[in-house]
Amino acid sequence: MTGDSLDITPFTIAVPQADLDDLRQRLDRTRWAQTIPGSGWQLGTDVDALKALVAWWRDGYDWRAWEATLNAYPQFLTEIDGQRIHFLHIRSAVETATPLILLHGWPGSVVEFLDVIGPLTDPVAHGGTEDDAFHLVIPSLPGFGFSGPVHERGWNASRMAKAFAVLMARLGYGRYGAQGGDFGAFIAPEMGRVDPDHVIGAHVNAATAGFIPWGEVSDEEKEALSPVERERLARLAGWNAEGGAYFQIMATKPQTLAFGLADSPVGQLSWVLEKFHDWTDNPEGTLAGAIDRDRLLTDVMLYWLTNTAASSSQMYWESMHAQDWPQGRLETPLGVAVFAEDVAIRRYGEQGYTIVHWSDFERGGHFAAMEAPDLLVGDIRAFFASLRA
Numbered sequence: 001m002t003g004d005s006l007d008i009t010p011f012t013i014a015v016p017q018a019d020l021d022d023l024r025q026r027l028d029r030t031r032w033a034q035t036i037p038g039s040g041w042q043l044g045t046d047v048d049a050l051k052a053l054v055a056w057w058r059d060g061y062d063w064r065a066w067e068a069t070l071n072a073y074p075q076f077l078t079e080i081d082g083q084r085i086h087f088l089h090i091r092s093a094v095e096t097a098t099p100l101i102l103l104h105g106w107p108g109s110v111v112e113f114l115d116v117i118g119p120l121t122d123p124v125a126h127g128g129t130e131d132d133a134f135h136l137v138i139p140s141l142p143g144f145g146f147s148g149p150v151h152e153r154g155w156n157a158s159r160m161a162k163a164f165a166v167l168m169a170r171l172g173y174g175r176y177g178a179q180g181g182d183f184g185a186f187i188a189p190e191m192g193r194v195d196p197d198h199v200i201g202a203h204v205n206a207a208t209a210g211f212i213p214w215g216e217v218s219d220e221e222k223e224a225l226s227p228v229e230r231e232r233l234a235r236l237a238g239w240n241a242e243g244g245a246y247f248q249i250m251a252t253k254p255q256t257l258a259f260g261l262a263d264s265p266v267g268q269l270s271w272v273l274e275k276f277h278d279w280t281d282n283p284e285g286t287l288a289g290a291i292d293r294d295r296l297l298t299d300v301m302l303y304w305l306t307n308t309a310a311s312s313s314q315m316y317w318e319s320m321h322a323q324d325w326p327q328g329r330l331e332t333p334l335g336v337a338v339f340a341e342d343v344a345i346r347r348y349g350e351q352g353y354t355i356v357h358w359s360d361f362e363r364g365g366h367f368a369a370m371e372a373p374d375l376l377v378g379d380i381r382a383f384f385a386s387l388r389a
Contacts, residue, residue, distance in 0.1 A: 006170065011075040011086060011146070013067050015305055020063060023265055023304065027058045030266045041277060045270040049287075053273065054266055057297055066298045070110075073117065077146070078170065080163045083155070086146035087139035089171065092121040097133035098200075098384055099173040101164055101191070105182020105206065106250075106312055107272040108367065109145050109302045110138050111295060112181075115373040120380065131388070132381045137171065139164060141183065143311035145302040150311045156318040157183070161190035165198070174198060177384055181206040181368060183315060189353065192332025201387045203335040203357075203380055205368045210352050211336070211344035212236055228360065229345045236343045243278060246271075250316035258310035261303075268309060269300050279366035281340045290371050330354060335383030339364035339372060357383045 035047045073088045088110055091097075100120070104112050113136075118125070123132035140147035142155045142163065164187065168176050177200050180188035185204035192199040213221075213233075222230060249257050261268045273287075273296070280290035287296070303309055335357035338344045342365075346358055359379050364372030 006078075008076050008078045008170065011077045012071055013075070013146070015063065015067060019305055024058060026265050027054060030054065030264075032266075041274075045274045045277075049277075050266070050270055050273060053269065053293060053297070056293060057265075057269070061294060061297050063298075063301060066294065066301070069114070070298075078167065080166045080170075081159070082152070083142045083150060083163065084147055085139055085142065085163065085167060087137055087167065088117075090117055090121050090136045090138075092133040092135050094130045094133035096130075097121070097135045099137065099168065099171075099176035100134040100380075100384075101137045101139070101168060101176065101178050101188075102369075103139070103164070103178065103180030103184030103187050104141065104144075105180070105184045106144075106315065107275050107299070107303070108182060108184075109299050110140055111299045111302065112367060112369045113138050114295075116369050116377050116380075119373070119377040123381070126377075128381060131385065134177075134380075134384075135173070137168065137173075139167065140302075141187075141312075141315070143315055144308055145306050148306055148308035148311045150314065153314075154318060155315065156322040157186040157190050158194065158322070161187050161194045165191055165195035168195075168198070175200050177201050177203065177387075179203040179380060182366065183319075186319070189330055189332065189334060192334075193330055196332060199332055201333040201335065201356075201384060203337070203383050205337040205339060205376065205379075206342055206366045207336060207338075207344040207349070211346075211349040213345075213348055225345070225347075229347070232338075232343045232345055235341075239343070246275070247316060250313040251320040252317065254313040254317050255310060258313060261309035261313075262307055265300075265304050268304050269297075271309075272296075272300050272303070276367070279341060280371055281363055281365035290365065291367065292370075295370060333357075333387060335359075335379070335386075337361065337368065337376060337379040339366075339368050339375070341365035357386055 040046050073090055075088050078085050102113050120134045121136055142160055143150040175198055178188035178191045185207040188202040188204055192202050276291055276296055277287055282290040330353050333356045334353045337359045339361045340363050349355055361375050364375055368376045
C-alpha cells in the first residue's frame with residue numbers, strides 16, 4: 001500500500017516455511033549466556049525456565065496450528081496516516097450489538113484477546129443476554145505484528161488514538177466503545193479525547209499513568225490511603241526499584257536493544273518471558289497456572305516473525321518524548337478494572353478522568369484477557385450496560 005487508502009482488504013496469515021526453518025536453525029544454534037547457579041528469577045529471566053520453554057518451542061510448539069486458529073477470525077489490512085493497520089473484525093450475530101475496539105499493549109498482541117471474543121460477540125452462549133453483545137475490532141498497534149513496522153517517528157498514544165478513530169469510522173461505526181490494557185489503557189481513553197462525539201465510553205485495565213502518584217507520597221497522604229491502596233503503592237515502589245529497567249531502556253535507547261532481539265529468538269523470548277513471569281498473578285512463582293505456554297509463544301512469534309522488536313519498543317520512546325500530552329479532564333465516561341497485580345488507585349485517577357465504574361479483583365494480573373477472561377468480560381459488560389441504563 002502507498003499513500004493513505006480507504007481500502008480495507010482481507011488478510012490471511014501465511015508465514016513462509018523458510019521463516020520457520022530459519023527460526024528452528026537459530027534455536028538449534030543458541031549460545032546460552034553464562035549464569036550464576038541458583039539465581040532463579042532474581043537477576044532476570046531464569047535460565048532453567050527459559051531452556052525448558054525453548055526446548056518446547058523447538059520440538060513441541062506448532063505454529064501452523066496457531067496460524068490456523070488466528071485465521072479462523074476475519075482479518076483485514078488498511079492504511080491510515082501512511083501506516084499499515086492489521087485488525088480482526090468479528091461482528092456479532094446481534095445486529096444491535098455495541099461496537100467495541102480492544103487494544104493491547106507491550107509485550108502483548110491480538111493473541112491476548114482470543115478467550116474473550118466468543119463471550120463478547122455471542123453472550124447468550126456464554127451466560128449473558130443479547131444486550132451484552134459487541135461487534136469487535138481488534139487491531140495490532142502500529143509497529144506491532146502485522147501492523148508493523150513503522151517507518152517514521154511520532155506514533156505515540158495520541159496518534160494511535162486518532163488512527164483508530166479513523167478505523168472505526170471507516171468500518172461504519174458512528175458510536176462505539178474502547179477498551180484497553182497496558183499501553184491500550186493510554187489509547188482507549190485518548191480515543192474519547194480525540195473522538196468525543198463518537199466514543200460512548202472507555203474501559204481500561206492494567207492502568208498506570210494517570211492512576212498513580214507522581215513523585216514522593218507524603219506520610220499524611222499515605223495515612224489517607226486504604227490498606228489495598230497502600231499495598232498497590234508498595235507494589236509500585238517495588239516496580240520502580242527493581243522492575244522498571246525495561247521501561248528506561250525502551251523509553252531512551254530502544255534501537256540499541258532491538259538489534260539483539262531481532263537477531264536472537266531466544267533473546268526475544270527472554271525479554272518477553274520475564275514480563276509474563278513478573279506481571280501475572282502466579283502465587284506459586286510459575287507461569288503454568290497463569291498463562292498457557294503455547295499462547296505465550298504465539299505472542300512472541302508475532303514479534304519474531306514480523307521483526308517488530310524495534311518498532312514496538314519505539315512506542316515507549318515516542319510517548320516519553322511527545323509534546324502533546326493530554327490536557328484537561330477527560331469527560332468521556334471511564335470504567336476501570338483493577339486486577340490482583342495492578343497498581344491503579346482511584347483517588348489519583350479521579351483527578352483527570354470521569355470514572356463512573358471501578359472494580360477491584362482479587363485474582364488476575366497484567367494480562368487480564370488471558371489470565372482472567374471471565375472477570376474482564378463481566379466487567380466490560382457491566383460498564384457498558386451502565387452507560388445504556
